[in-house]
Amino acid sequence: MNADLATHASRAPHAHHTSCAPGRVGVRSLTVEVGPTHARRATLDALDLDVAPGEFVCLLGPSGCGKSTLLGTIAGHVGVTRGEISVDGEPVNHPHPDRGLVFQQHTLFPWKQVIDNVAFGLKMKGVAAQERRRKAAELLELVGLGGFESHYPAQLSGGMQQRVEIARVLINRPRVLLMDEPFGALDAQTRRMMQRLLLDIWSKIRTTVLFVTHDIEEALFLGDRIVMLSKRPGRIIADIPVPLPRPRDDESTTDAAFIDIKRQCLALLREAA
Structure with missing residues (x-):
């Protein structure tokens, strides 16, 4: 994993060129506890995450690991127990149209x-x-x-x-688009069509995207990077850059790099679960 983390670290300086672009997300030592006072349980634990403006980040992890909670805190709907979240340096403490949330079921x-x-x-x-x-x-x-x-x-x-x-x-x-398994309820064919459509829209508007999915192939097809969470309480166990060129199509999924990262993610998910 270290090599992958190093790859990502080496990409970080480029992000500074776009620092004037909106949509930078910073999550610092984020802990979120839920439940009644006498039985609080941590959903997320001391989590740190940086997302550059215009980046497309996919969140993967076992069921119940806090992926949706993380989106909810960035949206401002879920209270933070400890730590802080900022968008473009401004602290997040309530919902705002600048941070748009899309769920699996339409509203x-x-x-x-x-x-x-x-x-x-x-x-x-x-x-x-x-x-x-x-x-x-x-x-x-x-x-x-x-x-x-x-x-x-x-x-x-x-x-x-x-x-x-x-x-x-x-x-x-919105400066940040938060998507919680938006295509999870769709059949395979419609889902792939929606993935392509989303990438097409994103290529035009370049808003920052945080996308929760259970599907490794979906994460690889869409993301610039895949952030993998451990089982609850969620911590980041891997941050994997996806080096596949864009625009992506069905051919991308047969690329050696695609298959290699998919194998890596499967192994990490097995460990995490």
């Missing part, structure tokens, strides 16, 4: 048309109706749903609902 309003679901964040900010609908229409184009503005969520497939969900988060121009 769309069933009674609102697709365009109004996407525009909702701008409505909350007081943006005028015409302007927010124009921006929502642009984002629907970006996620490949132009022409579906007046549909209702129930009229869409699962993959399409997730695209609306992503558009709804992106309309706030």
Whole structure:
């Protein structure tokens, strides 16, 4: 592992060139305890993580290791017991549209048309109706749903609902996009299509992405690096750079480096579990 960590360390200086770009995430000695006062249990323990602006980081680890908790703390929804989290040097202590969260199950309003679901964040900010609908229409184009503005969520497939969900988060121009197994409920074919779509969107907007998954292949296909957590309480046991060139396609998954890192991750997951 040391060689891999060294590789990553050697990449770190390049991040400074983009230090003016938004979306730098810093997690310092993060401990999160949950449960009633007399029976507190640590979900995350003294965790340190740095994510450079525009980086795509995938979080892997056994079930219940605290991956979703880590996203929740960065989003500002989960309280920190000890340690601190910052985005662009500002401490995180409450939710903010700058940190957009996408879950496995969509959270769309069933009674609102697709365009109004996407525009909702701008409505909350007081943006005028015409302007927010124009921006929502642009984002629907970006996620490949132009022409579906007046549909209702129930009229869409699962993959399409997730695209609306992503558009709804992106309309706030988040500096950090937090994705909690967003494609976990989709069939294999739709899932791969969504992965490609996400990479395409990311290549255009270059927001920082933290992506939780159980799927090693998904992490390898998407990420610049894979951060592996131990079983609960979650600690980082590996930080593996993914040297596969972009743009990636199905051929990437047959690359020797892909197969090598996959083997490494499988062994680490077995150890961790």
